[in-house]
Amino acid sequence: MGNNVLIQCGDHFENQNRILPLCLHLKSYGIRPIVLLYSNNSSNIFEYENIETINLDFYRSLGKDKIKYTYTAYDESFVADVSYIEKAKNPWKFSTKRKRDEVRKIYRDKISLEKIIHDFNIDIVGIWNGYTGYVANILRFYCSEKKIKCFFMERSFFKGGLFVDPLGANGYSELARLKKVESECKDIYTVSDNEFSVSDYIFIPLQVQTDTNNILFSNYVKSMRKLILLVYKAIQDYNYENSTNIKLVVREHPEEVDKRLNLPKISGIDYRNDLGLEYWIKKSLSVITINSTVGLEALALGKNVITLGDAIYTSKELTLEYSENTELKNLIFLSLKKSPDVSSVNTFLNLLYQRNTVTYDHFPSCLEFIIKNKNAKPFASLISNKKDGIISYLKSRRVVRVQVLFKKIPKLNLTYRNLAVLCDRDYIKSELIKLYGVEVDIEITRVNVFTDSDIYIIDSIDSNINIPENGFLLDPYLLPIG
Structure with missing residues (x-):
């Protein structure tokens, strides 16, 4: 090799x-x-x-x-x-x-x-x-x-x-093909206790309709409209047979770009994009998904999950799986009556971390x-150590002086659906919260030479510049440099 x-x-x-x-x-x-x-x-x-x-x-x-x-x-x-x-x-x-x-x-x-x-x-x-x-x-x-x-x-x-696998991603992965979950690794992850009081709804987190995961591994429904209608009918049938009044809460995918989904507007279906994904999972009776990673998140939060497609976590007796030979209303009944298999989910999550996570x-x-040299010294978490110093400093400050010195990129390419973000005060403040967990006020300057500041954000390293001895040098995405 x-x-x-x-x-x-x-x-x-x-x-x-x-x-x-x-x-x-x-x-x-x-x-x-x-x-x-x-x-x-x-x-x-x-x-x-x-x-x-x-x-x-x-x-x-x-x-x-x-x-x-x-x-x-x-x-x-x-x-x-x-x-x-x-x-x-x-x-x-x-x-x-x-x-x-x-x-x-x-x-x-x-x-x-x-x-x-x-x-x-x-x-x-x-x-x-x-x-x-x-x-x-x-x-x-x-x-x-x-x-x-x-x-x-x-x-x-x-x-x-980062998820990695030698055979493929999602349903093509070697992990997805495992039928029995066994792991001898130490517990890195533990399934959460659901401290929320449960409400009266089943939750559907929608997926991007044209995502490869949906195109390749959704066995029964390809459109989000069809998914919602299928689940809605099953809930109505269940309510009629069991004299219940279970509702349906649907959360649209934040990265969906198709404006022609034609999602059904029917009494008993509540579209909610507020309060955060975890809130709606925890308050739900159970969760239904095609094969989204949100299904795995729901399992990790101690919920029963019904799946309609193939994923890395299906075919392992962790989820209730829809097929042509099953009625969805019967799976809903099971999801409301059976206790989640917390032990198996916990084992899978720890296997996922040890085996497939960078x-x-x-x-x-x-x-x-x-790896050829099995005796080589593994990488130490240098960036994590650098972050600790930044966190400690930010916590000691109410106002942080930030200098932005960009030579190449006026706007930032964050994701394939978010291509042109300005490195302005709002962006810097939100990223400091996201990366370092600290909220501070920002005083921002933009000049082509280093001035006295707490944080310097640069988009290229020039051997001719004199980097200040004090302050933190960050890249455009606010990760530490050097």
């Missing part, structure tokens, strides 16, 4: 922030992580930790002249495979008039990625999801064809963590196949 690991990341801060700990762990084990970004001018938190990056756009520009195939000459099976999800999301892109442009994009990225893998002598590839976007799909296909070792990444259940403090056992 070689030392060069290509890790698909992209430009969004959320992905970069989750992948950074993985890179630091790999470096500590003598592995060379090479992070694949997309844009030449994107923010790059990896440079502050001396982690190598590649810009896909640069390689795309090199390959422009090589895309000379005729429209009828491309590999139909390859294009069908890597475009399956995009076609399901946006079928109009593959109309007779537009398909040529999509095929050209696919081959542009195929040529670019093949050259990167060749030029950097890549031994292992880390792929985000495997089915989200052309880059991930091409990497998945290429690694399979060329027998290149790979692993897959996704958002973790654990806050700020944090600053933990390297997962499922990626040990990458």
Whole structure:
């Protein structure tokens, strides 16, 4: 096994922030992580930790002249495979008039990625999801064809963590295929006691309708409207047969962009996006989901969960699973009568952490196949230690002086649905609360030279600048540098 690991990341801060700990762990084990970004001018938190990056756009520009195939000459099976999800999301892109442009994009990225893998002598590839976007799909296909070792990444259940698995993400993961949950690891996570008084409703947290998890692993319903109507009818039938008055509370997904969901407006269905997700889970009688990670969160909060699709936590007797041979009203009855299997859920969560979760403090056992030097010193949580110093300082201050020195990026790319956020007073204040748990007033200045401040936020490291000895140096996402 070689030392060069290509890790698909992209430009969004959320992905970069989750992948950074993985890179630091790999470096500590003598592995060379090479992070694949997309844009030449994107923010790059990896440079502050001396982690190598590649810009896909640069390689795309090199390959422009090589895309000379005729429209009828491309590999139909390859294009069908890597475009399956995009076609399901946006079928109009593959109309007779537009398909040529999509095929050209696919081959542009195929040529670019093949050259990167060749030029950097890549031994292992880390792929985000495997089915989200052309880059991930091409990497998945290429690694399979060329027998290149790979692993897959996704958002973790654990806050700020990275889910990794050698076979796939979500329903394709090795973890999802386990039928029996056993773990000999020490307890990292414990299922919560539900201290809330329970209300009179069943809770549905909606998913993004065009998310790969829904497209690939939802077995019975593909639209959120159909899901709501199916559950509503089952609740009405249950109420009629049992002389009850159970209601339905629905929470829309905060990242949903489709304005044409046509969600039903019926008496007995209450749409609530206030008070926070955890509140609605804890107050509910039970939770129904297709295969959302919220289902796992509900299990962790001691709730019975009904699922209508495949997920990493289904098929393990942790959830009540809908099928063509079951009536949903009967599953609702069971969800209200049986006690949650807290012990099994607790075992699964600890297995999930030990086996599949990357944090600053933990390297997962499922990626040990990458490590050649088993005696190498593991990565110490340096950033966590730096955060402790910042937290202590912030707690001692009522007002914090912040200086912003940006040379490259006037706006921040946080997630793939939140692309242009200003680094202003409101952003800084909210991120300090989120990352460090401290609320302070902010005095902000923007000049091109360092002045006397408590926090300095910079978007690039210039060897010619004199960094102040006092104060904290942070990147645009308020993580500590140096």
